Amino acid sequence: MTESVLEHVDILIIGAGPVGMTLHLALAAGGQKSLLLDRRPRPAGSTLEVQQSQQNDPRALALSYGARQLLEQINAWPTRAATPIETIHISQKDGFGRTLIDRADYQLAALGYVVRYRDVAAALAGQLANEALLDSVEILDITPADDHVSVSVRHAGALHQIQTKLLIHAEGTPGGDPAVKVSDYHQHAVIAEITPQPGHQNRAWERFTPDGPLALLPLGNEYSVVFTLPPAKADAVMAMDDAAFTAALQNQFGNRLRFTNPGPRSRFPLFLRMREKLVQGNEVWIGNTAQTLHPVSGQGFNLGIRDAWQLAEILLKNGVDRSSLASYAASRRLDRQGSAFFTDQIVRTFSNDFGPLKLARGLGLLALDICPPARHFVAKRMIWGARAWP
Ligand SMILES: Cc1cc2nc3c(=O)[nH]c(=O)nc-3n(C[C@H](O)[C@H](O)[C@H](O)COP(=O)(O)OP(=O)(O)OC[C@H]3O[C@@H](n4cnc5c(N)ncnc54)[C@H](O)[C@@H]3O)c2cc1C
Structure with a gap:
């Protein structure tokens, strides 16, 4: 040296x-x-x-x-690499209630954007x-x-x-x-890109399932999927071949879109x-x-x-x-x-299959949809972060 x-x-x-x-x-x-x-x-x-x-x-x-x-x-906005999100659809698997947040309600070109980390x-x-x-x-x-x-x-x-x-x-x-307090969600995020049929029309999906939230983010012509699962199920999903992975994703998401051509998968433990x-x-x-x-x-x-x-x-x-x-x-x-x-409450409220909670979640999603102030609060947190607060 x-x-x-x-x-x-x-x-x-x-x-x-x-x-x-x-x-x-x-x-x-x-x-x-x-x-x-x-x-x-x-x-x-x-x-x-x-x-x-x-x-x-x-x-x-x-x-x-x-x-x-x-x-x-x-001067660090990656214009060409950014895909606008125009609507966000929020729902729960095997349960009623859903809400839709639309950029048109906020006179904005987009609610947000999806960009690769790199x-x-x-x-x-x-x-x-x-x-x-x-x-x-x-x-x-x-x-x-x-x-x-x-x-x-x-x-x-x-x-x-x-x-x-x-x-x-x-x-x-x-x-x-x-000096850092750690709380384990006992969930892993499996991420991959996949092609939707027909196209995504700039819609993001947030779907709550008993295993954890499933997010689909429009990225170019693809969806970037964040598939949250308990660790053992994440092991199984990581080991699947492409056809089995596509079927597992389709099962969690439902039939409103068909998925093809899954890309490589990665996983992140969540805390x-x-x-x-x-x-x-x-x-x-x-x-x-x-x-x-x-x-x-x-x-x-x-x-x-x-x-x-x-x-x-x-x-x-x-x-x-x-x-x-x-x-x-x-x-x-x-x-x-x-x-x-905000983030922690969403994960804990939505990641289980407890009957009464499922009913309450459905009512909550319904209330979000028919109650503009509540929907605006969620929308503004997505659009502005902290400025969602009055
Ligand atoms: C699956 C997943 C999906 C996500 N999706 C979203 C999303 O949709 N929207 C969102 O806002 N956030 C999202 N996040 C969170 C987001 O990725 C992080 O908040 C963001 O990357 C944090 O950036 P950072 O610069 O603080 O840390 P990092 O991106 O981790 O960068 C840290 C840097 O520090 C360097 N470094 C580390 N240790 C040392 C050392 N000892 N000496 C020198 N250098 C060091 C590293 O090399 C690295 O370059 C997601 C996270 C995950 C895991």
């Missing part, structure tokens, strides 16, 4: 995922420099397109109309300056002091000591951190992870590292973008100072707790 290099930066962001990059670009738009670190490599021969493992990420994200507006402000990451990475990101780093040590944080990293065979006024954690879903304290000294946690939610109703990245945006606004207005971090934590309380509660 070569000699250690000492650097000073005002703001260091660990994690160049979509949330970390959004924060970096929002700060840069206001004239504030920051440095991103990521453990993943950039693809050989490319400048700053998209990092290697992000290229292979099979996830599609439902992004709210509000998220689009924020990404547009930093396309959002590519659009953001495309806006980064070359020197904005140190890739393939290994974080060796983080030492907090009163007025700064020291971070030791290994990069390209050299040891770097980086001193930063503020350290932002955007490393994504935390593993085994005692609710909530970090109790967002700020500690000169460090702050944002995006999935602050809260990781169940993917039902597509709140996670939308919430992460709002974290990044709010933090950038406060730092630009109040200065790069730990007191800004306290204002940030206070300002995010309602949005993160509201989003986590």
Whole structure:
């Protein structure tokens, strides 16, 4: 290893995922420099397109109309890769009641958009300056002091000591951190793309089944399927051949569409992870590292973008100072707790086959359909996130 290099930066962001990059670009738009670190490599021969493992990420994200507006402000909206959602159909398997949310009721071009994770990451990475990101780093040590944080990293065979006024954690879903409360949903999301017959007409479906929610998101000419199942059933679904998988999906969905040509499948175990304290000294946690939610109703990245945006606004207005971090934590309380509660309640209320609850769910869906204020609340949460609250 070569000699250690000492650097000073005002703001260091660990994690160049979509949330970390959004924060970096929002700060840069206001004239504030920051440095991103990521453990993943950039693809050989490319400048700053998209990092290697992000290229292979099979996830599609439902992004709210509000998220689009924020990404547009930093020139990172992937127009050609985004499929608009014009209507959302919500129902339960083997039960009555359904509701339909329609963009026409809100005078919007779309309720939201579906974009592959890798396309959002590519659009953001495309806006980064070359020197904005140190890739393939290994974080060796983080030492907090009163007025700064020291971070030791290994990069390209050299040891770097980086001193930063503020350290932002955007490393994504935390593993085994005692500061994070974890609740296991005992569900896995199996995801795949599949072709609907006839076409999807820009309709998203959210269908509640006793095994867990099933979401179909329009993506190009396909549906991106999020098939939520108990772990043992997810094992079985992952092992199926394409014909058996298509039949299992058809059985959960019903006959309103026919499915063909399923693509490769991936799976994600699902947990609710909530970090109790967002700020500690000169460090702050944002995006999935602050809260990781169940993917039902597509709140996670939308919430992460709002974290990044709010933090950038406060730092630009109040200065790069730990007191800004306290204002940030206070300002995010309602949005993160509201989003986590909304998502968690949907999963717990809808993922079972208990007769009276099924009846109540049917009545709830019926009430949503015939009661415009209740329907508007759900619609606005999809369109704007926290601004759904009056
Ligand atoms: C199946 C599924 C479907 C989903 N659907 C939706 C949806 O429809 N809508 C929605 O809004 N959200 C959805 N989400 C949630 C969404 O994917 C996340 O909220 C979002 O990816 C979080 O972004 P992030 O930047 O915080 O973390 P990540 O995307 O995980 O990025 C973290 C980055 O940090 C880097 N990193 C990690 N550790 C280190 C380290 N020690 N040192 C250096 N770098 C490090 C990683 O390499 C990575 O680049 C879904 C999630 C799943 C699992």
